[in-house]
Amino acid sequence: MHVDEVLATTRAVRRRLDATRAVPAGLIRECVELALQAPAGSNVARARFVVVRDPALRAAVADVYSDVYRNSYADSAGYIGRVPTPDAAAAEVQQRTSRSADALERALHEVDTIVIACLDGARLDGVPAFASASLLGGVLPAVWSFMLAARARGLGTCWTTMHLAREREVADLLGIPFDSVQQVCLTPVAHTRGTGFRAASRPAVDEVVHWNGWDADRPRPPAVTGLITRGGVH
Numbered sequence: 001m002h003v004d005e006v007l008a009t010t011r012a013v014r015r016r017l018d019a020t021r022a023v024p025a026g027l028i029r030e031c032v033e034l035a036l037q038a039p040a041g042s043n044v045a046r047a048r049f050v051v052v053r054d055p056a057l058r059a060a061v062a063d064v065y066s067d068v069y070r071n072s073y074a075d076s077a078g079y080i081g082r083v084p085t086p087d088a089a090a091a092e093v094q095q096r097t098s099r100s101a102d103a104l105e106r107a108l109h110e111v112d113t114i115v116i117a118c119l120d121g122a123r124l125d126g127v128p129a130f131a132s133a134s135l136l137g138g139v140l141p142a143v144w145s146f147m148l149a150a151r152a153r154g155l156g157t158c159w160t161t162m163h164l165a166r167e168r169e170v171a172d173l174l175g176i177p178f179d180s181v182q183q184v185c186l187t188p189v190a191h192t193r194g195t196g197f198r199a200a201s202r203p204a205v206d207e208v209v210h211w212n213g214w215d216a217d218r219p220r221p222p223a224v225t226g227l228i229t230r231g232g233v234h
């Protein structure tokens with residue numbers, strides 16, 4: 001696959017995760033090896049990949065995800081800027097994403113591999129913006145590279161952060177030192193049913209590129225309005 005195709009078609013795969021085919025550990029290792037080529041602040045490799053393949057542990061992690069998804073996701077809507085919209089087309093996209101999210105919640109209980117990406121060396125609670133940008137910037141490129149590498153190998157992933165509302169429980173389950181390791185992303189990894197994926201609908205380039213300074217006339221995403229209040233942010 002050409003690199004542009006990988007970049008344009010690495011989707012959040014939820015409905016097409018094939019839980020009937022085992023994912024070889026070697027493929028996971030290859031993806032991590034490529035991920036480690038991503039840039040990292042101060043050239044310190046802080047990205048860590050906790051690969052959960054033990055059935056009991058996997059089920060326990062999936063249970064946490066389900067619990068957050070079913071019981072406290074609505075409360076996070078303002079926090080992540082996912083607000084009800086009067087625009088019918090946008091509402092339809094949101095409904096489709098919700099149905100797809102239902103499928104992911106089920107799939108997490110079926111796939112043989114869940115990967116939790118972490119930042120090793122700091123928690124981001126209360127950290128100033130410049131430091132959190134630097135620290136997150138030290139690991140998120142690696143996580144995305146992992147997903148691109150997976151796509152190039154016929155594997156599907158889906159970036160999720162929902163379980164972070166119960167991050168400490170997952171830390172305890174997996175022995176992740178909560179005080180010094182920040183979980184940043186949870187993803188299933190599975191072969192995809194079929195390998196053809198389309199580019200998604202995204203904002204036009206001219207909406208998001210500001211030449212020579214901020215252009216106040218551009219459309220803006222919904223403002224982030226608050227913090228998750230129920231379900232607990234640790």
Ligand SMILES: Cc1cc2nc3c(=O)[nH]c(=O)nc-3n(C[C@H](O)[C@H](O)[C@H](O)COP(=O)(O)O)c2cc1C
Nearest residue numbers: 010011012013097101104158159160161162163200
């Ligand atoms: C930071 C971040 C957090 C996300 N959290 C979740 C999540 O908790 N659950 C989920 O189903 N999808 C989650 N997603 C996936 C997005 O919903 C998905 O990228 C978006 O709907 C666009 O889909 P596409 O990339 O296939 O076009 C997350 C994506 C990002 C980048």
